[in-house]
Amino acid sequence: MEIVTKYFTEFTDKQLQQLQQLQALYTDWNEKINVISRKDIDSLYEKHVLHSLSIAAIFDFNDGAKILDLGTGGGFPGIPLAIFFPEVHFHLVDSIAKKLKVVQAIAGELGLTNVTTQHARVEDIKNRKFDYVVSRAVAPLKDLWQWCRPLIATQPSQPLNHAPGLICLKGGDLNLEIQESGTKPKIVDITGLYSEDYFKEKFIIYVTR
Numbered sequence: 001m002e003i004v005t006k007y008f009t010e011f012t013d014k015q016l017q018q019l020q021q022l023q024a025l026y027t028d029w030n031e032k033i034n035v036i037s038r039k040d041i042d043s044l045y046e047k048h049v050l051h052s053l054s055i056a057a058i059f060d061f062n063d064g065a066k067i068l069d070l071g072t073g074g075g076f077p078g079i080p081l082a083i084f085f086p087e088v089h090f091h092l093v094d095s096i097a098k099k100l101k102v103v104q105a106i107a108g109e110l111g112l113t114n115v116t117t118q119h120a121r122v123e124d125i126k127n128r129k130f131d132y133v134v135s136r137a138v139a140p141l142k143d144l145w146q147w148c149r150p151l152i153a154t155q156p157s158q159p160l161n162h163a164p165g166l167i168c169l170k171g172g173d174l175n176l177e178i179q180e181s182g183t184k185p186k187i188v189d190i191t192g193l194y195s196e197d198y199f200k201e202k203f204i205i206y207v208t209r
């Protein structure tokens with residue numbers, strides 16, 4: 001938890017309480033339904049919460065913005081971002097129902113009223129538009145962009161701080177993946193955001209139309 005407040009200092013008491021609750025909630029739920037690898041549970045705040053919040057360090061989402069978390073798994077990056085941005089709406093989607101059961105329960109126990117969930121393959125979602133799609137560790141950029149492009153608003157409901165698009169967390173050498181995606185993303189190296197080794201060669205990839 002201290003590792004989060006070392007870098008993010010503007011939390012309200014309510015947000016701090018929600019962040020504090022995460023360790024116990026994930027530990028409990030993970031014993032019933034495995035959503036986080038056992039070795040990662042001990043580094044929940046570093047590898048999952050801080051990594052998810054790197055999006056908040058770069059993007060200042062407007063109140064009222066609508067965000068889809070594609071392949072949220074156990075709720076990353078969606079849950080930490082929903083804590084950080086209580087006025088932004090997060091729709092957390094995954095193709096595995098039991099993972100969403102955990103996410104729904106955790107969002108409920110945290111009292112997050114800005115989170116909804118949907119059990120679906122994202123490419124099957126029709127007639128919905130979002131200002132942004134966020135995603136971590138789900139698929140190659142080519143697939144992510146193909147799946148989410150139809151879901152990204154061309155006419156956002158309000159002026160946005162950043163153009164609508166896909167914002168994904170990725171690591172390692174991404175040259176080939178980006179080349180194969182046919183996109184020209186903005187690449188933000190987040191290594192310098194935090195001093196922990198885990199963040200070496202970690203990037204935010206931002207694709208707009």
Ligand SMILES: C[S@@+](CC[C@H](N)C(=O)[O-])C[C@H]1O[C@@H](n2cnc3c(N)ncnc32)[C@H](O)[C@@H]1O
Pocket residue numbers: 070071072073074075076077093094095096099120121122123135136137138139
């Ligand atoms: C490796 S997990 C990552 C989970 C989470 N984003 C994280 O970083 O901890 C990938 C997740 O993406 C989901 N997924 C993969 N393809 C998907 C699709 N087409 N639509 C919805 N969910 C998908 C899987 O079910 C799985 O839960």
